Amino acid sequence: MNRFVAHPWHGISLGDQQPHIVNAFIEVTPSDTVKYELDKTTGLLKIDRPQLFSNVCPTLYGFLPQTYCGQRVAEQCGSKFGLEGIVGDKDPLDICVLTEKLITQGNIMLKAIPIGGIKLLDNNEADDKILAVLKGDALYGDWEDISQCPEKVLNRLRHYFLTYKQAPDSLNQKCEIIDVYGREEALNIIKLACEDYQELFRDMK
16 A cells, blocks of 8 residues: 655656546646645645736646656747747646536646647747646547637637736746647647656656
8 A cells, every 4th residue: 555645746657548648637726816836846736826916727727747848848849930049948748627527626636638739938938738628528528629629718728828927017028829739739749748757857766
C-alpha cells in the first residue's frame, strides 16, 4: 500500500493511451476566485494570487503530468511562425478541460481527450494551452476536434488568457495569441512536451 501521495507533476504518468487520452491534474475550476498553482518542490497546491479583477477561467484548468515546455515546444512555435528568440515557459504543459458537470474542487486528476489548443506567446515564451474534453462527458465527450467547439467558447478562453495576468496599470506585459489549432497539432505538442520532460528529468528515479 502506498502511504504517500504522488507528486502531481512527476509521480503521475500521462497514461497508457497518451496522447489520445491523457491524465490531467486540475488546479483551478470556473468557480475559483483565487489562482491556484502547483508548488513544484512539494507537489502541493499553493495560492498564486487572488484574482483582483474579473478574470475567471471558463473551464477546468491544470496541467499534464510528466510534460515540460522546453526547447522542442519552443522550436515548434518558432519554426511554424518564423519567430526568433522563442523559449519554452519552463512549466508543465497547460490544459483546459470542457465538461458539462459542475466541478468545484481542484487538486484532482481526470482523464481528458485533447481536441486542439491555443498557442499563447507570453513575453516571447511559448505557453500552449491544450483544449480537451472530459472523457465520458455527456455533452462534450464525443467531440474529436476544436472545429466542433462553438466560437463563443473559444472567445471566452481567448479573453481569459489575454487578460488573466494583466492589471489595469500593467505596462510591460506582452501576451498574445498567435494560433488556435486542431487535434493533430495538439497531439504533436503533447509529444514534444513529453520529450522535453524526458530530456530534462532523464536521471529522475
